[in-house]
Amino acid sequence: MPEHTKVMGKEWADARRAANVARLGETLAAALAGRTDITFELGCGHGHWLAAYAAAHPDEFCVGIDLITHRVERSVRKQTLGKLNNVIFLKAEATEFLEALPTDVVLRKIFILYPDPWPKKKHHKNRFIQPASLDLLARRAAAGARLHFRTDDADYFEWTRAHLAEHAAWNLRADTTWPFEQTTFFEERMKDKRDLEAERVP
Ligand SMILES: C[S@@+](CC[C@H](N)C(=O)[O-])C[C@H]1O[C@@H](n2cnc3c(N)ncnc32)[C@H](O)[C@@H]1O
Numbered sequence: 730m731p732e733h734t735k736v737m738g739k740e741w742a743d744a745r746r747a748a749n750v751a752r753l754g755e756t757l758a759a760a761l762a763g764r765t766d767i768t769f770e771l772g773c774g775h776g777h778w779l780a781a782y783a784a785a786h787p788d789e790f791c792v793g794i795d796l797i798t799h800r801v802e803r804s805v806r807k808q809t810l811g812k813l814n815n816v817i818f819l820k821a822e823a824t825e826f827l828e829a830l831p832t833d834v835v836l837r838k839i840f841i842l843y844p845d846p847w848p849k850k851k852h853h854k855n856r857f858i859q860p861a862s863l864d865l866l867a868r869r870a871a872a873g874a875r876l877h878f879r880t881d882d883a884d885y886f887e888w889t890r891a892h893l894a895e896h897a898a899w900n901l902r903a904d905t906t907w908p909f910e911q912t913t914f915f916e917e918r919m920k921d922k923r924d925l926e927a928e929r930v931p
Contacts, residue, residue, distance in 0.1 A: 776804025867898035
């Protein structure tokens with residue numbers, strides 16, 4: 730690809746990202762006005778888990794995001810049908826969401842269920858769990874916030890365990906308690922579960 734095409738491609742991608750962050754920032758400022766913390770699900774898929782969690786935890790305000798429009802639409806339908814006023818679902822990319830989150834709102838609980846495992850070694854760079862994304866989550870998390878991670882994939886489990894164990898801002902807990910059971914769309918198909926829990930170092 731010619732160099733000037735690459736430069737234009739990067740400029741376009743940067744501009745699109747900045748526009749997404751600005752738009753999300755406006756949405757979040759309105760939706761989270763007066764709130765100081767949230768329960769966050771990254772990659773909420775069809776919203777089964779977070780809609781049920783929100784119904785069972787009326788004192789928490791929950792935000793679920795996903796990249797895929799029709800999954801977010803299904804999630805919103807669950808929120809509407811359940812008349813849930815303590816959860817919102819947004820179409821958003823995780824790093825853009827974390828950048829757009831108002832600075833006076835912190836993540837109190839973070840859930841990542843059945844993230845894409847990207848099993849081939851050459852694709853591991855696409856896994857969400859990386860030192861940079863753990864940095865970003867840590868910057869927006871409250872002291873003592875919990876990160877709960879669940880996967881069926883043995884390799885991604887080990888990858889995440891190692892990345893959390895090495896990261897200075899996260900304290901990997903030996904005792905893992907999954908706080909709320911509700912079968913997700915992908916869990917239904919995978920059947921297996923491996924859980925990790927980490928605490929944001931105060
Ligand atoms: C394998 S699905 C699991 C969905 C759901 N948690 C479940 O268990 O049914 C992973 C989801 O994460 C979403 N996702 C992947 N990377 C993401 C990112 N960077 N930001 C937001 N969502 C993301 C995908 O669109 C997909 O819906």
